[in-house]
Amino acid sequence: MLKTEKQNLPGIQNYVRHLSQKYSPSLLGYIYSVTGDKEKSEEYLVMILSQFVVDFNTDVLNKNVTWLKLRQYACNFLSMSAFVSHNHIADKTKQIETGFPENDYLSLLDQKQKEIFCAIYYHGKSINDLATALQENATVIRNQFKLSLDKIRNARGN
């Protein structure tokens, strides 16, 4: 009888299902915000979650995965792809706004805060790199990022 090598998967299958059910929607929303392309986002979701399971199988098995860990992994993964151009932060902000109209929280932020928030949250830019790119002080960037998060949190009623 023909046998496939999928037999080594069932051990981790339930954990993958749990991870996928818990984080796939959030991750797809995140990826779509970066890429602005639904089909590509689904492809990236498959690639990112699969590679994450392989790279962090112990965490997956121990159900020790947090959204922030997964988001950071996705951010690094996407920054290595063609979608993220680190030299065009402002353009990227524009793309996110137009490509994802449901992202109403972005409208709460002013232009500079949008640039900073998108560069950090979606593209994983460091404070220092951003400070150099925007010709600002690192403290200013950090404060602006905190302000943007506070605005979003307050809008949510936190």
Add this chain to the structure above:
Amino acid sequence: MEIREIIESGLLETYVMGVATDEEAEQVLSYQKKYAEVRTALHQIELDMESFAQRNAIEPPAGMLERIEDHIHEIQLRENRSLRKPITIDIPDDEPREKSNPYIEVESQDSHMRIHKAWRWVFAAVFVLGKVFLGFAIYYYLENRQAKEQIQELKMEIKQHPIR
């Protein structure tokens, strides 16, 4: 630095986002050990970021889990293959390559075989057709045997009652 100042500085947000420098990360870790308020604030930021992501979530299409599982399987296979010893083929330098055997004999160590899911329908069809042909074969065999018996009976009758 006072606790309030630490929380208001934006350092914790930077750390949670994974964009803090090594020095900043060390600072946060030491504050985290020292102050319960910092621990609570960090936890709150994590929760906020998670619910923020959930608010912008998009429901993936059906069959996404299967695609992920298939892809994990592909990655595992790829990694297993790359871990294996590379196959080396010794072709003597003096022997012209055109004259040597154009095919390379590769003996796989893997006892398993991967096939495309589409083949399951082919196998099912072959199985069903096999059963149909077997049924026909049995039917015609019995039919043939019955016909032979009838011929035999007729021959006997003819022998017993010859035509005058």
